[in-house]
Amino acid sequence: MDEGSTVETETRGLLRLGLSVVGLVWYSAIWSIGLIGCRAARKRYRNRPRSPLxxxxxxxxxxxxxxxxxxxxxxxxxxxxxxxxxxxxxxxxxxxxxxxxxxxxxxxxxxxxxxxxxxxxxxxxxxxxxxxxxxxxxxxxxxxxxxxxxxxxxxxxxxxxxxxxxxxxxxxxxxxxxxxxxxxxxxxxxxxxxxxxxxxxxxxxxxxxxxxxxxxxxxxxxxxxxxxxxxxxxxxxxxxxxxxxxxxxxxxxxxxxxxxxxxxxxxxxxxxxxxxxxxxxxxxxxxxxxxxxxxxxxxxxxxxxxxxxxDYVWRRVRWIRVRKHMVLAATLVEPFQECIVLSAIAAASLRYLIGVPPWLFLPVHYTLWIMVDLDVYASLAGYALPPADRWSFIAAWTIRELLALPIWLFAVLGNTVDWRGKKYEVLRHGEVKRAGDHGGSLGRWLGLGRRKSLDHHERIEQA
The missing domain is CATH 3.90.550.10 (Spore Coat Polysaccharide Biosynthesis Protein SpsA; Chain A)
Known part of the structure; x- marks a missing residue:
């Protein structure tokens, strides 16, 4: 092996090492934020005292x-x-x-x-x-x-x-x-x-x-x-x-x-x-x-x-398209904090760094993730998820996680949203103007065909 090939191999190895470390740090950070949310939900919502007012x-x-x-x-x-x-x-x-x-x-x-x-x-x-x-x-x-x-x-x-x-x-x-x-x-x-x-x-x-x-x-x-x-x-x-x-x-x-x-x-x-x-x-x-x-x-x-x-899919698309023009950086990293993409990042990082096989890591990740999510549910509801609803709820939760990345990929390509039966183009800071019926950019073309909004005063939340 000549010197050039050796340098290239070492560079590639250092790059993989760096990406694996960054991936593991990112995984730990997102888990920390999730646990902060879970703990805060327990502390805040499981005790609702009567106000003296x-x-x-x-x-x-x-x-x-x-x-x-x-x-x-x-x-x-x-x-x-x-x-x-x-x-x-x-x-x-x-x-x-x-x-x-x-x-x-x-x-x-x-x-x-x-x-x-x-x-x-x-x-x-x-x-x-x-x-x-x-x-x-x-x-x-x-x-x-x-x-x-x-x-x-x-x-x-x-x-x-x-x-x-x-x-x-x-x-x-x-x-x-x-x-x-x-x-x-x-x-x-x-x-x-x-x-x-x-x-x-x-x-x-x-x-x-x-x-x-x-x-x-x-x-x-x-x-x-x-x-x-x-x-x-x-x-x-x-x-x-x-x-x-x-x-x-x-x-x-x-x-x-x-x-x-x-x-x-x-x-x-x-x-x-x-x-x-x-x-x-x-x-x-x-x-x-x-x-x-x-x-x-x-x-x-x-x-x-x-x-x-x-209706669910288009609602998510609208959220993402509005957020893209309000908090671009947060919107761009959004897929990397979702359960499935994040698990893939962590699995690849752990396999390269310490040789943990994905088949061993992934079941642990998904089990712990949904346990935390169900704990948040219990804090907000004031009771644990009823056993009769558990499997249908978990099935809906799984579909949501599987849809997160495809919906995001579709949404970021467009700038138009249909809201209450009218089409708008989203501008800076979430301002809007009425959009024409003709397709312009690829994003506008993908925005066509949006179904009429279901709720009369459905809010476009920014999370």
């Missing part, structure tokens, strides 16, 4: 305006809305808004208004179009009419426990302790991790349920526990209107002063240009005002509804 006098607690934008007869709508009427909090108003006076949701709303005459609740009819986002358009009027500074915005497919509001206000108003060096940043957003339940046992609904209640929740809780950046889903968010009126969605640091710009340049109205207005509002408070977020010990119970297999 629940039994306080109305004069001693801050008022809260609950805003619920509605459109049509969503899955479980009656129970979802009734959970707002039943909140154990002495001072709140409930504003239920629809864009159209003939909206079918109004029949459910009126029935609840009759059933709970003692609750300060009313209907707001008519939207103000300030952007492409119909949820924001539907929220503008109740947002302006709300009597209180603290706002709790809940999607129509969400139900919550009676003590949820009181516990959320506890967190929002928690004093900021000071350390020896710098004061801890004030909490500006209190949010709730979604906990899905499939009341219609279609394949897509079961896969969505398995995803949201395990891997998604685990990583969402871990990221918010580490608090390295804003990561908020808009299904159930509590924040102050006075904070929102100081941000403009630029994500550039602002002076801590009131809104001194022209009308319409700050506040809720400026987020109508985003599809993921929930994430952008939270990110704006984080980056522009240097404030922080916190999770409550309650969950947002998400009724999945009649979701087909392809």
């Amino acid at each position: 629940a039994s306080a006098s109305p004069s001693s607690v801050p008022g809260v305006s609950i805003l619920r934008p509605l459109k049509g007869l969503d899955t479980n709508l009656y129970e979802n809305l009734e959970s707002s009427f039943k909140q154990e909090y002495p001072k709140f108003e409930l504003l239920l808004s629809v864009a159209d006076e003939y909206d079918q949701a109004l029949s459910v709303v009126r029935e609840l208004l009759v059933k709970y005459p003692g609750v300060n609740a009313r209907v707001v009819i008519g939207e103000e179009v300030v952007g492409v986002n119909p949820k924001v358009n539907n929220l503008i009027r109740p947002y302006n009419e709300a009597a209180h500074d603290i706002l709790w915005i809940l999607d129509s497919n969400i139900s919550v426990a009676p003590g949820t509001l009181a516990r959320a206000v506890d967190i929002l108003n928690k004093p900021s302790p000071t350390s020896m060096s710098t004061p801890r940043r004030r909490i500006a957003v209190v949010h709730h991790v979604p906990f899905a339940f499939a009341n219609q046992l279609t394949l897509g609904a079961r896969i969505e349920e398995a995803f949201l209640n395990t891997n998604h929740a685990k990583m969402y809780i871990a990221i918010n526990t580490l608090a390295v950046d804003s990561c908020v889903i808009g299904k159930s968010n509590l924040y102050r209107r006075s904070d929102l009126e100081r941000v403009d969605g630029s994500l550039k640091r602002k002076r801590d002063v009131a809104n001194d710009g022209p009308p319409g340049t700050r506040g809720l109205v400026v987020f109508g240009r985003f599809l993921a207005e929930d994430n952008m509002i939270a990110a704006a408070m984080w980056h522009e005002l240097d404030l922080r977020h916190d999770l409550s010990c309650d969950v947002a119970k998400n009724a999945v509804g009649n979701m087909s297999f392809f």
Whole structure:
């Protein structure tokens, strides 16, 4: 063997060694993050104490305006809305808004208004179009009419426990302790991790349920526990209107002063240009005002509804395409933190470094991974997965893991999404514009054929 071949062999060996070490370090890091999420879920969600605000006098607690934008007869709508009427909090108003006076949701709303005459609740009819986002358009009027500074915005497919509001206000108003060096940043957003339940046992609904209640929740809780950046889903968010009126969605640091710009340049109205207005509002408070977020010990119970297999696939595609334009680096590394791709990386690394055969490593990896995911499920649900549902749940979980990489590969090639029957092109920071019907780039062509969105106010979560 000549000297050139020897050098090439040594270089190739060093490269494989380096990649194997990096792969094992990456594997350990992702496992550490997952275990942080699992431990935080155990600590946070397995103990939900009653808030003292629940039994306080109305004069001693801050008022809260609950805003619920509605459109049509969503899955479980009656129970979802009734959970707002039943909140154990002495001072709140409930504003239920629809864009159209003939909206079918109004029949459910009126029935609840009759059933709970003692609750300060009313209907707001008519939207103000300030952007492409119909949820924001539907929220503008109740947002302006709300009597209180603290706002709790809940999607129509969400139900919550009676003590949820009181516990959320506890967190929002928690004093900021000071350390020896710098004061801890004030909490500006209190949010709730979604906990899905499939009341219609279609394949897509079961896969969505398995995803949201395990891997998604685990990583969402871990990221918010580490608090390295804003990561908020808009299904159930509590924040102050006075904070929102100081941000403009630029994500550039602002002076801590009131809104001194022209009308319409700050506040809720400026987020109508985003599809993921929930994430952008939270990110704006984080980056522009240097404030922080916190999770409550309650969950947002998400009724999945009649979701087909392809509904699930297109929903994931939409998430990824929006995230690609908001957090590109995190989106690009996403496949490498999924169970199957990560196991392949670790198996190759261990085989090269210490000779562990994949057939020995992989069963251990998958067994431990699903055990952690099921533990997260138990923490959120308050009980272990029922034995009767165990194998169907594990089957749905397996399908989700197998689909993760193919869905990601398809999604990153496109920039268009279909949302509520209309096609949009996703731009920087998740802004959108209406897309033409003709195909341009390969990504746009692949984006064609998107099915109409299933949920009326389905959020585009950023995890």
